[in-house]
Amino acid sequence: MNDKIRSQLHKLFVNVVAASVLTPSSVRARIYRAFGIRTETTFLGPRCFFSGSRVHIGEGAFVNTGCFFENHGEITIGRNSSLGMEVMLCASTHEMGGPDKRAGTPVGKPIVIGDGVWIGTRATVLPGVRIGDGCVIAAGAVVTKDCAPHGIYAGTPARRVKELAGPAQAEFGQTEFVVPEPVVRGRKTS
Numbered sequence: 628m629n630d631k632i633r634s635q636l637h638k639l640f641v642n643v644v645a646a647s648v649l650t651p652s653s654v655r656a657r658i659y660r661a662f663g664i665r666t667e668t669t670f671l672g673p674r675c676f677f678s679g680s681r682v683h684i685g686e687g688a689f690v691n692t693g694c695f696f697e698n699h700g701e702i703t704i705g706r707n708s709s710l711g712m713e714v715m716l717c718a719s720t721h722e723m724g725g726p727d728k729r730a731g732t733p734v735g736k737p738i739v740i741g742d743g744v745w746i747g748t749r750a751t752v753l754p755g756v757r758i759g760d761g762c763v764i765a766a767g768a769v770v771t772k773d774c775a776p777h778g779i780y781a782g783t784p785a786r787r788v789k790e791l792a793g794p795a796q797a798e799f800g801q802t803e804f805v806v807p808e809p810v811v812r813g814r815k816t817s
Contacts, residue, residue, distance in 0.1 A: 700735030
């Protein structure tokens with residue numbers, strides 16, 4: 628089968644049939660797998676868009692309605708991670724072109740989302756970003772750089788705003804890691 632026909636079939640089945648609100652999630656997962664999207668979960672919402680098949684979705688992960696996978700670079704979503712509605716994962720960019728056309732040659736850069744991550748509604752993750760295990764990305768955040776594990780990231784561009792408990796603290800029921808406020812000459816800095 629030639630590439631043009633394969634591309635058209637991908638668009639039809641992955642981005643129309645599987646994306647339909649009438650398609651059960653278990654059928655959606657089977658369609659994705661048939662077209663090369665590696666998913667180990669069936670928690671897949673409708674109206675998602677995949678520009679290609681270079682996606683791996685881990686066991687127990689949840690992909691909500693309307694997520695956008697621009698995956699000319701590989702996209703990996705870890706186990707038990709959750710994507711809110713309309714999350715955008717953009718795994719490619721362009722080299723800087725000349726004055727006649729600034730968007731030069733496309734370049735794929737992988738996105739890696741760790742285990743147990745929660746990405747809020749309408750957050751955007753840009754090419755080449757790695758999000759560490761146990762992170763929370765706030766709704767509407769734009770993630771331009773790697774995120775260290777077990778933190779809350781918010782804003783545009785996203786920055787770490789809070790520490791979260793890692794596996795050792797969570798074992799004892801602690802969900803937040805309390806960091807003392809910095810003190811300068813006996814006064815709080817905030």
